[in-house]
Amino acid sequence: DTGVSQDPRHKITKRGQNVTFRCDPISEHNRLYWYRQTLGQGPEFLTYFQNEAQLEKSRLLSDRFSAERPKGSFSTLEIQRTEQGDSAMYLCASSFPGQGFAGELFFGEGSRLTVL
Amino acid sequence: AQTVTQSQPEMSVQEAETVTLSCTYDTSESNYYLFWYKQPPSRQMILVIRQEAYKQQNATENRFSVNFQKAAKSFSLKISDSQLGDTAMYFCAFMRGGYQKVTFGTGTKLQVIP
Numbered sequence: 001d002t003g004v005s006q007d008p009r010h011k012i013t014k015r016g017q018n019v020t021f022r023c024d025p026i027s028e029h030n031r032l033y034w035y036r037q038t039l040g041q042g043p044e045f046l047t048y049f050q051n052e053a054q055l056e057k058s059r060l061l062s063d064r065f066s067a068e069r070p071k072g073s074f075s076t077l078e079i080q081r082t083e084q085g086d087s088a089m090y091l092c093a094s095s096f097p098g099q100g101f102a103g104e105l106f107f108g109e110g111s112r113l114t115v116l
Numbered sequence: 117a118q119t120v121t122q123s124q125p126e127m128s129v130q131e132a133e134t135v136t137l138s139c140t141y142d143t144s145e146s147n148y149y150l151f152w153y154k155q156p157p158s159r160q161m162i163l164v165i166r167q168e169a170y171k172q173q174n175a176t177e178n179r180f181s182v183n184f185q186k187a188a189k190s191f192s193l194k195i196s197d198s199q200l201g202d203t204a205m206y207f208c209a210f211m212r213g214g215y216q217k218v219t220f221g222t223g224t225k226l227q228v229i230p
Contacts, residue, residue, distance in 0.1 A: 004160070031216060042120075042207050042220035043161075056217060091161070095216075104151075105218060107161040 004108035006092050012114045013082055020078045021111040025094030032075050033105060034067055035091040043091055049075060082115045089113075118143045120210050120221035128227040129198045136183075137193045137224045139208030147213030150184065152193045153220070155205040164206070167191065169213075195226075203228045 005024045013019050025032050030051050035043035046065065047057045051072035064082075069075040079086055089112050093105040119142045129135035141150070148169045155161040167175045167184050175182050179199075183192045195202055208221040 033216075033218075035220075040125075040222070042122075042209075042222045045217055045219065048216055050216070093161075104163045104166065105153075105161075109158075109160045 004092055004094055004106055006090075006108040006111045008111060009109065010112045010114070012116065014116050015084060016081055018078065018080045019082055019113060020076055021090050021092075021113075023075045023077070023092030023094075023108060025074070025092070026096070026106055029094035029096040029106070030072065031095045031097070032069055033093040033095075034075070034077050035093065037089045037091055037110070038087075046077070046090075079113070082113075084115045087113055087115045118145070118148075118210050118212065118219050120208050120219055122208050122221035122224050124224045125222070126225045126227070128229055129195070131198055131200060131228055131230050133198055134194060134196045135198055135226065137195075137206050137208075137226065139191045139193070139221060141189050141191065141208070141210050143189070143210065143212070145212050149211045149213065150182075150191045151209040151211070151218070152180070152182070152191075153207045153209055154202075155207065155223075156201075157204070161207070165193065198228045200228050200230060202226060 007022045032049045034046040037043045047067050049069040064080045067077045089110040091110045093107045121140045150167045152164040153161045154164045165177045165180050179196045181194045205223045207223045211218045
């Protein structure tokens with residue numbers, strides 16, 4: 001296993017279109033996170049899964065955003081009716097609460113969204 | 117809500133010198149964890165070092181060490197013998213104990229100059 005992978009790496013879309021990002025976590029990791037990062041800012045929490053259950057969703061996330069993690073493996077993040085303000089890097093991270101766990105997140109390289 | 121503040125947007129250091137990045141946080145919790153993550157240009161973010169709040173001893177990982185001042189809610193990162201590969205964005209992060217959400221600061225862009 002080579003780590004967390006995200007696809008696509010870069011997506012350019014027109015305003016109003018729907019986009020979907022996929023994240024494949026490290027195989028034994030049962031926790032999966034989505035973060036959004038804009039230029040010059042730190043990652044902003046969007047949502048978090050433990051196995052297939054979505055346990056928390058940021059209040060900042062509009063109804064246009066939805067995330068799923070069927071069967072507790074890969075996850076998808078869909079943005080409907082994209083707006084220019086959605087342009088950002090979308091980061092996926094995973095973790096596993098094994099012995100000595102203290103919150104380390106393993107990140108993917110991110111999916112960059114550009115909304116024209 | 118917890119907040120993490122990094123007041124140095126950019127810093128530079130000469131190769132082989134030492135640099136300290138600052139971070140302060142605000143929480144009413146007593147059980148929590150603090151982290152420094154590194155994000156090299158166009159590469160994924162990786163964990164540099166972590167500190168459990170209940171531990172008084174400052175964490176150390178090779179050239180990286182922290183100065184954890186719990187009463188002052190301060191968590192600085194010291195990089196000794198800076199190397200060109202240390203050039204990156206550095207993010208301070210906070211996680212409440214027993215909870216899984218990690219909150220990040222705005223980051224410090226570190227440039228190591230040859």
